[in-house]
Structure formats: structure tokens, C-alpha cells
Amino acid sequence: MAATATVEDDVLDELFAALANPVRRAILARLADGEANVNDLAAPFELSLPAISKHIKVLEHAGLVTRSRRAQFRPCAINPARLAEVASWTEQYRHIWDDRFDRMADYVRDLQQTDDTKDGTWNDDQHPRRPD
Numbered sequence: 001m002a003a004t005a006t007v008e009d010d011v012l013d014e015l016f017a018a019l020a021n022p023v024r025r026a027i028l029a030r031l032a033d034g035e036a037n038v039n040d041l042a043a044p045f046e047l048s049l050p051a052i053s054k055h056i057k058v059l060e061h062a063g064l065v066t067r068s069r070r071a072q073f074r075p076c077a078i079n080p081a082r083l084a085e086v087a088s089w090t091e092q093y094r095h096i097w098d099d100r101f102d103r104m105a106d107y108v109r110d111l112q113q114t115d116d117t118k119d120g121t122w123n124d125d126q127h128p129r130r131p132d
Contacts, residue, residue, distance in 0.1 A: 015086055018062035023047070024055050028064060031078040041076065 018024055027041050042052040056076060059065040063082040067074045 011085070012089060014062045015064065015082065018058050018064055019086070021055065021058075023052075024059055027052075027055060027059060027076075028078060028083075031065065031076060035075040035077045037073055037075050 019028075023045060026044070030036055030041060030044075038049060038052055038056065041056065042049055045052065047055075056065060056067075060067060060076075064079055065076050066079050067076050
């Protein structure tokens with residue numbers, strides 16, 4: 001039986017769709033340092049200003065970016081509240097990551113203890129080398 005989509009699901013879909021693009025993530029990373037205009041945001045990319053503007057509009061529509069008006073300029077700024085929603089959603093899965101990291105730490109510790117009990121010589125059959 002299919003679950004019914006809620007408004008929250010629609011918002012998350014839009015947020016994750018906006019974040020799915022590496023250019024948009026790079027724009028957000030730049031805006032994390034402070035406001036910027038379209039020319040500043042376009043500088044590191046080999047994209048036209050209209051293409052960058054489209055990316056900004058996607059971010060703006062998702063609520064991740066806001067634009068203000070200062071004379072003829074429309075600087076962009078990051079909206080931390082929207083990013084907090086993404087963080088809040090992912091936080092519910094933290095226990096899964098923590099559990100996996102704990103299991104990995106236990107595994108590494110077991111490997112180190114096994115190596116410590118050996119006579120100190122390497123056996124290529126037990127520890128194959130990675131190709132260079």
C-alpha cells in the first residue's frame with residue numbers, strides 16, 4: 001500500500017532536488033561565506049549568467065536562498081532555516097550511522113589486536129597489497 005505524500009514530503013522532495021545538483025551545492029557553499037551577487041556566484045563556473053540565474057531560481061524556489069534589493073543589485077543569501085530542515089530530517093537516521101561507525105571501529109580494533117599478536121612479520125597471503 002503506497003503512503004500518501006504530505007506537504008512535508010513535497011518540501012523535502014523540493015529541497016533534495018535542489019541539493020542534488022553540484023553547481024547548486026557549490027553556490028550554497030559560497031553563500032555560506034556571506035551574500036553574493038550573480039556575477040560573484042558565476043565566477044568559478046564555465047556557465048552563462050542565465051544558467052547561473054536558473055540555478056539560483058531553483059534554490060530560491062526551494063527556499064534555500066533569498067534575494068534582497070539594494071538599489072540595482074539583488075544580492076543572494078543563504079536561508080539557514082531551510083538547511084536546518086534538511087539537517088533535522090537526516091538526524092532521524094543518525095543512530096544508523098553511529099551504529100555502523102561503532103561496528104567499524106570494533107572491527108578495526110579487532111584487526112589491530114590480531115596484528116599485534118603476530119610475530120611482526122608480514123605474510124602477503126594474509127595482507128594482500130593494493131595495486132599501485
